[in-house]
Amino acid sequence: xxxxxxxxxxxxxxxxxxxxxxxxxxxxxxxxxxxxxxxxxxxxxxxxxxxxxxxxxxxxxxxxxxxxxxxxxxxxxxxxxxxxxxxxxxxxxxxxxxxxxxxxxxxxxxxxxxxxxxxxxxxxxxxxxxxxxxxxxxxxxxxxxxxxxxxxxxxxxxxxxxxxxxxxxxxxxxxxxxxxxxxxxxxxxxxxxxxxxxxxxxxxxxxxxxxxxxxxxxxxxxxxxxxxxxxxxxxxxxxxxxxxxxxxxxxxxxxxxxxxxxxxxxxxxxxxxxxxxxxxxxxxxxxxxxxxxxxxxxxxxxxxxxxxxxxxxxxxxxxxxxxxxxxxxxxxxxxxxxxxxxxxxxxxxxxxxxxxxxxxxxxxxxxxxxxxxxxxxxxxxxxxxxxxxxxxxxxxxxxxxxxxxxxxxxxxxxxxxxxxxxxxxxxxxxx
Ligand code: CMC
Numbered sequence: 001x002x003x004x005x006x007x008x009x010x011x012x013x014x015x016x017x018x019x020x021x022x023x024x025x026x027x028x029x030x031x032x033x034x035x036x037x038x039x040x041x042x043x044x045x046x047x048x049x050x051x052x053x054x055x056x057x058x059x060x061x062x063x064x065x066x067x068x069x070x071x072x073x074x075x076x077x078x079x080x081x082x083x084x085x086x087x088x089x090x091x092x093x094x095x096x097x098x099x100x101x102x103x104x105x106x107x108x109x110x111x112x113x114x115x116x117x118x119x120x121x122x123x124x125x126x127x128x129x130x131x132x133x134x135x136x137x138x139x140x141x142x143x144x145x146x147x148x149x150x151x152x153x154x155x156x157x158x159x160x161x162x163x164x165x166x167x168x169x170x171x172x173x174x175x176x177x178x179x180x181x182x183x184x185x186x187x188x189x190x191x192x193x194x195x196x197x198x199x200x201x202x203x204x205x206x207x208x209x210x211x212x213x214x215x216x217x218x219x220x221x222x223x224x225x226x227x228x229x230x231x232x233x234x235x236x237x238x239x240x241x242x243x244x245x246x247x248x249x250x251x252x253x254x255x256x257x258x259x260x261x262x263x264x265x266x267x268x269x270x271x272x273x274x275x276x277x278x279x280x281x282x283x284x285x286x287x288x289x290x291x292x293x294x295x296x297x298x299x300x301x302x303x304x305x306x307x308x309x310x311x312x313x314x315x316x317x318x319x320x321x322x323x324x325x326x327x328x329x330x331x332x333x334x335x336x337x338x339x340x341x342x343x344x345x346x347x348x349x350x351x352x353x354x355x356x357x358x359x360x361x362x363x364x365x366x367x368x369x370x371x372x373x374x375x376x377x378x379x380x381x382x383x384x385x386x387x388x389x390x391x392x393x394x395x396x397x398x399x400x401x402x403x404x405x406x407x408x409x410x411x412x413x414x415x416x417x418x419x420x421x422x423x424x425x426x427x428x429x430x431x
Contacts, residue, residue, distance in 0.1 A: 006031045010040050026061055043413045050309075053234075055242065055407065059092060059397055060233040067313035067362075071231060072096070080320045085226040086110060086196045089168055089393040092231055093400070107196075113169030114190035114199065116177075117147045124181045133178035133385045134263045140174050141167075142256030152250045154403050163251045164396045171392045172196070175385045176203030182381075197223040200389065205377065217331040218376050221324045222386075225369055228317040229387050231394030237262040241395045242402050246410040251399055258395045259388050265304070268387040271366035271373070272380045274305040275339075278371075283338075284345045291346075295355045303350060305367030312360035321368040328375050340371055 004021040017039045023029040030053045036042050046052045061070040069076040072091050079088055083097075090098045090106045098106060123143055127136050144166070145152060151162040177187045180203075188203045198219050206212040232238070240261035245254035262268035281290050293301040308315055325343075329335050347363055350356045373383055 004029070008036070008040070010042065013040075015040060024056075027063065037413075043415070045415050049234075049239075054239055054410075055234065055402065056405075057233065057398065057401060058095070059401060060231045060394070062233055062310050064308070064310035064312050067311060067316050069232070069316050076228060076316050077320055080224045080227050080317075083227065084195070084197075085223050085230070085390070088227050088230050092393050092397045093164055093168075109165055110169045110196070111192045113165050114173055114192060116144075116170050116173050120144070120147050120174075121177060121187055124177055124187075127181065129182060129184065131182065132381055133175070133182055134259065134269075134381075134388070136178040136181065137175065137385055137388055138256055138259050138263070140178070141171070141259055142253055144170070145250045145252035148252070154245075154248055154250065157404070160251070160400050160403065164400065167251065167255060167392050167396050171389050172200035173203060175382075175389045176200060178385060179204055179379075179382050195219070195223075197226060201376075204382075215331055217327055221328045221372050222376065224320060224324050225372065225386065226390040228320060228365060228369075229390035231391070231397065234398075236264075236267045237391065238395060238398050241399050242407075243410040245399045245402060246407060248409075251396060254399055255392065255395050258391070262388055262391065263384055268384045268391070270304050270364070271370040271383040271387065274366050275370040275374060275380050275383070277304045278339050278342050278346075281342060281346070284342055287342070287345050287349055291349055291353060294350075295353075303346070303356075303361070305364055305370075306350060306356070307359070307361040308364045311362065311364065314362045315364040317365035318363040318367055321365065321372060322363075325368045325372050325375075328372050332375055334375060337371070337375070339374070343367065343371055 004023075006019045006021055007016060008019055009016045017035060019035065020032045021029050022032055033044055036044060044052075059072065061073075062068065071079060071088065072095055074091065074097075079091075083091075086107055087098065087103060089110070090103060120140065120143060123140065124136065127139070148163070148166055151159040151166070153159045173190055180187050185207060188206045188208075190199050191202060192199070194202060198214070201214055201219060201222060202212045205214070234242075237258040241254045241258035244257040245251065265273045277290075281287060290301070290303070293299045294303040294306075325340060326335075329337050329340055334340075347367070351362065356362075370380070370383055373386065374380070378386065
């Protein structure tokens with residue numbers, strides 16, 4: 001498609017310009033509008049970025065109509081079945097799957113960084129006990145820049161790499177500590193002989209008086225949750241990380257901003273909202289009533305875990321997690337879990353209902369992840385924290401791609417609809 005272009009004519013002046021159309025490896029081509037403001041004196045507007053590519057990227061590809069998700073070209077279902085989270089981290093950050101030696105070296109380096117500075121752990125005590133763990137995550141991840149300022153030169157590739165290792169290695173330790181703090185239990189230090197995911201689960205659940213043991217089926221399911229959430233191209237939190245990082249802020253500050261964006265129920269907070277919704281529905285017999293509410297334009301209620309800005313088909317991550325949900329519940333002898341039955345029934349009815357079919361609203365990644373995490377024993381307010389642990393590799397990889405590509409500061413323009421220029425009136429002369 002080289003040489004394709006879009007002719008744009010300004011009807012006010014009759015002036016025409018030709019904009020290049022660029023085709024990526026896959027996906028719809030994009031129109032390069034960079035010359036519009038210079039040549040026509042016009043800006044473009046697209047609130048919510050429904051038609052706008054914010055950058056070029058080589059990391060993740062989504063075909064929302066077909067329900068395809070690729071990390072560096074590899075299908076998500078293959079990675080979830082055959083790989084492990086740390087290997088996926090290597091793939092995302094380095095661009096290729098590692099050979100055995102490269103993997104072992106990567107694992108050793110990440111493992112070497114799992115502890116956090118003791119004073120950072122002390123900082124948890126400044127938070128209220130009943131703080132949401134995501135509130136703690138936003139603060140503590142940002143605070144990493146106060147502890148690891150020896151590697152904050154963002155223009156130095158080695159510094160960027162060290163920050164990547166530190167973030168991937170320390171985020172489970174911080175996430176587990178945010179939970180332990182909220183329930184008044186002592187922090188559990190990392191145990192480096194364990195895998196990344198088992199180590200995280202141990203830091204979450206172990207108490208000093210008891211031995212920690214967990215079924216490999218549950219560890220595998222959590223590892224899959226990590227893999228499936230590791231990156232998702234230019235979603236709200238990743239775009240936030242890129243925008244914050246484009247000001248040349250340090251990566252810890254940029255990722256702390258991303259954690260804030262992830263928190264909302266329209267993004268990462270949806271898995272927490274799904275479980276709340278399932279508990280509120282309570283029984284299969286109430287499903288039709290809630291489906292009716294979800295379809296009512298005057299009712300703000302939405303089926304949480306349904307619909308996606310990009311997927312207009314079954315989210316491929318939901319397919320993997322539906323199976324993982326079966327595996328985990330079987331392992332725990334909870335095949336008849338009322339929550340799972342309710343979720344299956346909700347999915348069945350919604351996917352046959354004209355409203356959902358017409359609007360192409362299918363279960364997304366959050367629909368089953370909450371049930372799995374709940375069965376493992378993870379409380380609802382930790383679901384989004386776990387999403388942030390997984391997404392950290394995506395954020396740091398996207399940030400690094402942007403910085404090494406020398407992108408300019410992100411500075412959108414606006415369509416101003418406020419008051420025209422007017423003179424200040426002193427208070428005694430105002431009506
Ligand atoms: N339940 C009922 N109706 C819905 C839903 C839903 N879950 N999602 C979208 N719709 C309707 C919406 O009312 C609108 O109808 P109309 O055209 O009549 O106004 C239409 O479908 C299009 O919705 P939209 O809000 O314009 O779509 P969007 O692309 O802006 O929003 C979404 C995507 C994910 C925010 C939305 O589908 C939603 O709120 N879903 C529930 C929350 C959720 O599960 N979020 C997790 C997303 S996946 C995790 C992640 O990647 O972070």
